[in-house]
Structures are given as C-alpha cells and as structure tokens.
Amino acid sequence: MLIPFSSATAQQSTQPEVLFDTHPEVSLNFVHVQEKLLQGYDRPFLLVDRSIIRQKTRRFMNALPRVRPHYAVKANPDRQVLGTLIEEGAGFEIASIAELDLLLSLNVPAAEIFYSNPMKSRTYLKYAANMGVEWYVIDSIEELQKIVSVKSDAKMYLRIDTPNIGSDWPLAGKFGTHLADISLIIEEAVKLKADLAGITFHVGSQCRNPQNWRVGIERSIKIFTEMQQAGLEPRLLNIGGGYPVRHQKPIPSIEVIADVINEAIAELSETIQIIAEPGRYLVSDSAYFVCQVVGTATRNEKRWMYWDAGLFGGMIEVTEGLNYEILTDRTGQCVPWSIAGPTCDSVDVLMHDIMLPADIREGDMIYIPNTGAYTTAYASTFNGFPLPDVHVI
Ligand SMILES: Cc1ncc(COP(=O)(O)O)c(C=O)c1O
Structure with a gap:
C-alpha cells in the first residue's frame, strides 16, 4: 500500500473543482507516515516534517x-x-x-x-x-x-x-x-x-x-x-x-x-x-495527523465510526467547516459515514455523511494530511484520553 484511499478522491470524481491557482501546494510525503507506523501505534500522533x-x-x-x-x-x-x-x-x-x-x-x-x-x-x-x-x-x-x-x-x-x-x-x-x-x-x-x-x-x-x-x-x-x-x-x-x-x-x-x-x-x-x-x-502542510478507528456501529441504518481522537483530541476545526481530507487503507465501495470522537460528550461528533469505504472497521488507521496547525495545539485530556504525540522529522 502506498497511497491510501482518500475521501477527497471520492468527491472529486463526481464533482471536479476548479482551483483558483496553478501553484503547487506541498504535503508531507506519506512514506514517512508508513515508516513511523512500522514502529507501532499506541495513540494519535502528528508527524511533522x-x-x-x-x-x-x-x-x-x-x-x-x-x-x-x-x-x-x-x-x-x-x-x-x-x-x-x-x-x-x-x-x-x-x-x-x-x-x-x-x-x-x-x-x-x-x-x-x-x-x-x-x-x-x-x-x-x-x-x-x-x-x-x-x-x-x-x-x-x-x-x-x-x-x-x-x-x-x-x-x-x-x-x-x-x-x-x-x-x-x-x-x-x-x-x-x-x-x-x-x-x-x-x-x-x-x-x-x-x-x-x-x-x-x-x-x-x-x-x-x-x-x-x-x-x-x-x-x-x-x-x-x-x-x-x-x-x-x-x-x-x-x-x-x-x-x-x-x-x-x-x-x-x-x-x-x-x-x-x-x-x-x-x-x-x-x-x-x-x-x-x-x-x-x-x-499546516508539514504534518499528517494519524489516529485509529476504535469501533464502528450501525444506528438506525446509519454507519458510525469512532476515532481515538475527536473534537477534544485535536480535530476541533471541523466545527467551523474545515474540510479535512480523510485517508484510509480500505478501498471498498463508499457509503456515507458519521464520524465521532471517543469521549462520552455528545458534542464530540466530527462529521456526517462523509463518503468513505464501507469496509472500514475497528483498528483501521486514519490519515489526515495538512494538519500541522490548530490540531495538537487544541487537544485536551478530557475524559482521560491522552494528548496526541508530536513526532518531528
Ligand atoms: C492575533 C492573531 N494573529 C495571527 C493568527 C494566525 O492566524 P492564521 O493561523 O490563520 O494565519 C491568529 C489566529 O487566531 C490570531 O488570533
């Protein structure tokens, strides 16, 4: 696996976007994330280049x-x-x-x-x-x-x-x-x-x-x-x-x-x-935020996935409509998902109707590019969940 599946890829295939500019933007090379994960995973982390x-x-x-x-x-x-x-x-x-x-x-x-x-x-x-x-x-x-x-x-x-x-x-x-x-x-x-x-x-x-x-x-x-x-x-x-x-x-x-x-x-x-x-x-572009799916559930025919980092774990900017690109290793057919954090607080819901592969399951990794700003800086240990680590290369 080199390039994981992206929620953006799914959206762009049906709705091409006209970009304002022709200047290339950069992102941390995903190979660095893969190398980091070879050392194991125990909590969400930000990998900064x-x-x-x-x-x-x-x-x-x-x-x-x-x-x-x-x-x-x-x-x-x-x-x-x-x-x-x-x-x-x-x-x-x-x-x-x-x-x-x-x-x-x-x-x-x-x-x-x-x-x-x-x-x-x-x-x-x-x-x-x-x-x-x-x-x-x-x-x-x-x-x-x-x-x-x-x-x-x-x-x-x-x-x-x-x-x-x-x-x-x-x-x-x-x-x-x-x-x-x-x-x-x-x-x-x-x-x-x-x-x-x-x-x-x-x-x-x-x-x-x-x-x-x-x-x-x-x-x-x-x-x-x-x-x-x-x-x-x-x-x-x-x-x-x-x-x-x-x-x-x-x-x-x-x-x-x-x-x-x-x-x-x-x-x-x-x-x-x-x-x-x-x-x-x-x-922002220097980093990937990496977290894991703690579990999935079907509620009233809707698919939910719960990550080990939610609003309190660094993802708070989604509340004002910041549209992160979400990448996963799965390649199944896309279905709409609701995504939530791990805490018991009902505000800890990140997004609804995000098209991601239907076969995502507990233990899968989630990768979010361009997240070096306003992620770890916002995170708290609410409900006893650990702060994300920051690894710098
Ligand atoms: C006073 C002030 N300056 C600069 C910034 C940085 O803004 P940005 O990260 O959008 O460049 C902020 C962000 O809240 C701010 O409050």
Missing part, C-alpha cells in the same frame, strides 16, 4: 519581500517547530505569557515578539513588560489605558475591524475596533501621550478571499493619516494571519494573495515597518 516548514517560510518571504512573518505560536507551539522557524528568520506573535516563556527559553529576543492578544490581564502585561516585550495590540480605550498604566512607553498597534468574507474560520466580532470608535481611541492616545504607533487587522483564518487584505490595508493607510494629523507617529503595519492551506476547497496561493498585498502596500513609506502573523500557512 521540518523541511516543509522551511519551504513554506521561504515561499512566504519570497512572495512578500517587504513583509516579515511573525509566526502565530498558537498554531503549533512545538519546540522543534519553533526552532525551525527561528532558523528561517521568522519573528513571533503571542497570545499569552506561556508562549512568551517558550520563545524566551529558545533565546528569541523579546523585541522580536509581538503581543497580539487584544485582551491581556494586568498580571500578564506586567510580566511581558518586565521581560522586555515592546509591542502590544489594543482594540479598545480600556486596553489602551490598562497598557499605559503598566508600561507608559509601550509601543501599541490598533486592531481594526476588517471583512472576514470567505474565511473558513472567521475571527471578526470578538475583536477589532469598529471604524466609528477609532477617532476616540486616537484622541485618548494623544491625551495620555501614549505611543500608538501601528495598525493591525485579521482577515479570518483560512481566508480564501485575497480582497480582505486589500480592504484591511486601505483602511490602515487612511487611519495612518488620521493618526499623523493628531500628532502620533505611525510606523507599523501588521497585516495579521489568515493565509490559507489546501484541504478540499480551492484556495488562492500565497503568490495570488501577495499580488494583492504588494500592490496595496506599494505606496507605503519606507518608514513603515510591515509584518504579518501567519500561523496555519507556515506549519
């Missing part, structure tokens, strides 16, 4: 020469993954002080770390300030005041609301200053003599619509003018994350997205530092 992380980072940097990637640690905080990104020259974006400590333990200078969580506890802020973090995001007057009270010379960037149209995992709503509130925040920054020095936005994760970046950049440029007129000194544009990877839906390649971004930033003065916060794009 560092050479793909290097390739993706270089491709990102080539496509966007003026934009430095600051990897979003939350996507996959594995030490070897981070070490590879450090070697490739990436900076970092953090959500918590645990992520900060992890980076400091790998000798990343605090000045390379952007604290991009718009809601930070005072305790975390003090800690980050003591450790030397310089840049902090805000998206409200309250957060601006909180940061100034902890670190009066903090450099801050304002997260603004941007369209998340066409993003599989939208991030709008919870964060992002509404356009109507921006002037008030600028006024408050001037009043407090705060160094409000940049703008950021997030187009939503797995964003398949490059125009969202154009809108975000155009809005940012307008706000820079307003900031300057108010006496502030804007010098950072942070175009966030969201760069998509290939699963089953078509995606625009990074080169296609870069055409839109490069055009939108072309006129920006050299005094503006431009960064991005890719998470998924840099690490």
Whole structure:
C-alpha cells in the first residue's frame, strides 16, 4: 500500500473543482507516515516534517519581500517547530505569557515578539513588560489605558475591524475596533501621550478571499493619516494571519494573495515597518495527523465510526467547516459515514455523511494530511484520553 484511499478522491470524481491557482501546494510525503507506523501505534500522533516548514517560510518571504512573518505560536507551539522557524528568520506573535516563556527559553529576543492578544490581564502585561516585550495590540480605550498604566512607553498597534468574507474560520466580532470608535481611541492616545504607533487587522483564518487584505490595508493607510494629523507617529503595519492551506476547497496561493498585498502596500513609506502573523500557512502542510478507528456501529441504518481522537483530541476545526481530507487503507465501495470522537460528550461528533469505504472497521488507521496547525495545539485530556504525540522529522 502506498497511497491510501482518500475521501477527497471520492468527491472529486463526481464533482471536479476548479482551483483558483496553478501553484503547487506541498504535503508531507506519506512514506514517512508508513515508516513511523512500522514502529507501532499506541495513540494519535502528528508527524511533522521540518523541511516543509522551511519551504513554506521561504515561499512566504519570497512572495512578500517587504513583509516579515511573525509566526502565530498558537498554531503549533512545538519546540522543534519553533526552532525551525527561528532558523528561517521568522519573528513571533503571542497570545499569552506561556508562549512568551517558550520563545524566551529558545533565546528569541523579546523585541522580536509581538503581543497580539487584544485582551491581556494586568498580571500578564506586567510580566511581558518586565521581560522586555515592546509591542502590544489594543482594540479598545480600556486596553489602551490598562497598557499605559503598566508600561507608559509601550509601543501599541490598533486592531481594526476588517471583512472576514470567505474565511473558513472567521475571527471578526470578538475583536477589532469598529471604524466609528477609532477617532476616540486616537484622541485618548494623544491625551495620555501614549505611543500608538501601528495598525493591525485579521482577515479570518483560512481566508480564501485575497480582497480582505486589500480592504484591511486601505483602511490602515487612511487611519495612518488620521493618526499623523493628531500628532502620533505611525510606523507599523501588521497585516495579521489568515493565509490559507489546501484541504478540499480551492484556495488562492500565497503568490495570488501577495499580488494583492504588494500592490496595496506599494505606496507605503519606507518608514513603515510591515509584518504579518501567519500561523496555519507556515506549519499546516508539514504534518499528517494519524489516529485509529476504535469501533464502528450501525444506528438506525446509519454507519458510525469512532476515532481515538475527536473534537477534544485535536480535530476541533471541523466545527467551523474545515474540510479535512480523510485517508484510509480500505478501498471498498463508499457509503456515507458519521464520524465521532471517543469521549462520552455528545458534542464530540466530527462529521456526517462523509463518503468513505464501507469496509472500514475497528483498528483501521486514519490519515489526515495538512494538519500541522490548530490540531495538537487544541487537544485536551478530557475524559482521560491522552494528548496526541508530536513526532518531528
Ligand atoms: C492575533 C492573531 N494573529 C495571527 C493568527 C494566525 O492566524 P492564521 O493561523 O490563520 O494565519 C491568529 C489566529 O487566531 C490570531 O488570533
């Protein structure tokens, strides 16, 4: 067996998809998964190939020469993954002080770390300030005041609301200053003599619509003018994350997205530092997630299969419609399956009506490509099931 059966193959044979781009995407070579399994299997695992992380980072940097990637640690905080990104020259974006400590333990200078969580506890802020973090995001007057009270010379960037149209995992709503509130925040920054020095936005994760970046950049440029007129000194544009990877839906390649971004930033003065916060794009394609069928059942004539990793074991992104490709060694005729995780929680159901071979049974392996991001990072030991292992090659 070399290439296992794929749920995508089944769907594509009846419904050919027109891809947006002609640039080849990469995946970890399946032979590595087979070699790993020769050593046995005792729990779900992620197999990560560092050479793909290097390739993706270089491709990102080539496509966007003026934009430095600051990897979003939350996507996959594995030490070897981070070490590879450090070697490739990436900076970092953090959500918590645990992520900060992890980076400091790998000798990343605090000045390379952007604290991009718009809601930070005072305790975390003090800690980050003591450790030397310089840049902090805000998206409200309250957060601006909180940061100034902890670190009066903090450099801050304002997260603004941007369209998340066409993003599989939208991030709008919870964060992002509404356009109507921006002037008030600028006024408050001037009043407090705060160094409000940049703008950021997030187009939503797995964003398949490059125009969202154009809108975000155009809005940012307008706000820079307003900031300057108010006496502030804007010098950072942070175009966030969201760069998509290939699963089953078509995606625009990074080169296609870069055409839109490069055009939108072309006129920006050299005094503006431009960064991005890719998470998924840099690490997702580097890995296969491997788990096992614990058992199958027929309920009311419907076929169910239960895996040893479900929503709580790393597969949570399916809840927002992320369509993973599912591969198996079986080649029988396809029937619709419902797929669930191993816990007793009724929310732990991954998908319904997925066409997979009818002869799948207990003990079969399941292989899911392009899963290096937001899988193991989300996993918990709920119900006593072990965390997936991470193996890095
Ligand atoms: C502030 C921030 N930056 C960057 C990212 C990374 O996004 P992505 O993995 O879609 O590139 C996220 C993801 O949630 C985020 O919240």
